[in-house]
Amino acid sequence: GQQLNQSPQSMFIQEGEDVSMNCTSSSIFNTWLWYKQDPGEGPVLLIALYKAGELTSNGRLTAQFGITRKDSFLNISASIPSDVGIYFCAGRFYGQNFVFGPGTRLSVLP
Amino acid sequence: KAGVTQTPRYLIKTRGQQVTLSCSPISGHRSVSWYQQTPGQGLQFLFEYFSETQRNKGNFPGRFSGRQFSNSRSEMNVSTLELGDSALYLCASSLADAGVAKNIQYFGAGTRLSVL
Numbered sequence: 001g002q003q004l005n006q007s008p009q010s011m012f013i014q015e016g017e018d019v020s021m022n023c024t025s026s027s028i029f030n031t032w033l034w035y036k037q038d039p040g041e042g043p044v045l046l047i048a049l050y051k052a053g054e055l056t057s058n059g060r061l062t063a064q065f066g067i068t069r070k071d072s073f074l075n076i077s078a079s080i081p082s083d084v085g086i087y088f089c090a091g092r093f094y095g096q097n098f099v100f101g102p103g104t105r106l107s108v109l110p
Numbered sequence: 111k112a113g114v115t116q117t118p119r120y121l122i123k124t125r126g127q128q129v130t131l132s133c134s135p136i137s138g139h140r141s142v143s144w145y146q147q148t149p150g151q152g153l154q155f156l157f158e159y160f161s162e163t164q165r166n167k168g169n170f171p172g173r174f175s176g177r178q179f180s181n182s183r184s185e186m187n188v189s190t191l192e193l194g195d196s197a198l199y200l201c202a203s204s205l206a207d208a209g210v211a212k213n214i215q216y217f218g219a220g221t222r223l224s225v226l
Contacts, residue, residue: 042217
């Protein structure tokens with residue numbers, strides 16, 4: 001099935017550093033969602049975006065809906081150990097189902 | 111408000127058997143979608159149910175089927191299990207179906223199926 005491109009695939013950062021990851025699609029979307037998944041658990045919704053150019057924050061997390069409508073970005077500021085996990089993006093066009101990226105695995109070193 | 115509940119959390123089956131997984135959506139949510147998650151393929155869409163009707167179906171063989179009840183609870187069935195069916199099966203619920211804007215999906219913790 002269709003998947004989005006997500007980069008980087010994995011990253012190792014020091015506690016306190018900022019993190020940036022992005023997600024791209026060959027199709028335009030009307031909705032972008034960002035999820036975090038911990039081992040053995042289901043994805044938890046972090047941020048939802050509905051409009052091109054939209055910038056939304058959730059605590060230390062900020063996500064943006066790209067103006068081309070084919071990409072989205074997630075930033076985490078001042079990372080902490082509990083940020084460890086896999087971050088997934090998901091996008092869809094109206095009337096269609098969500099497609100998911102392969103995920104970015106984040107490791108935070110103390 | 112209770113979240114999406116999936117049962118059982120873990121399941122071990124042998125090849126050729128069949129399995130039924132259950133999902134109770136968030137109260138008031140009428141749409142339930144099922145996904146298969148594997149390390150190699152990521153999250154793959156199986157099907158979506160809305161008001162007891164299958165609205166969309168992913169690219170999976172007919173061994174994978176599902177249904178939704180009048181209380182929006184959903185079950186997924188896999189018949190004649192194969193080794194490759196080992197995966198985390200996730201259920202996601204939302205207020206409305208895919209045709210509605212601002213339609214957010216909330217996931218359950220998943221059922222880990224191991225086929226031996």
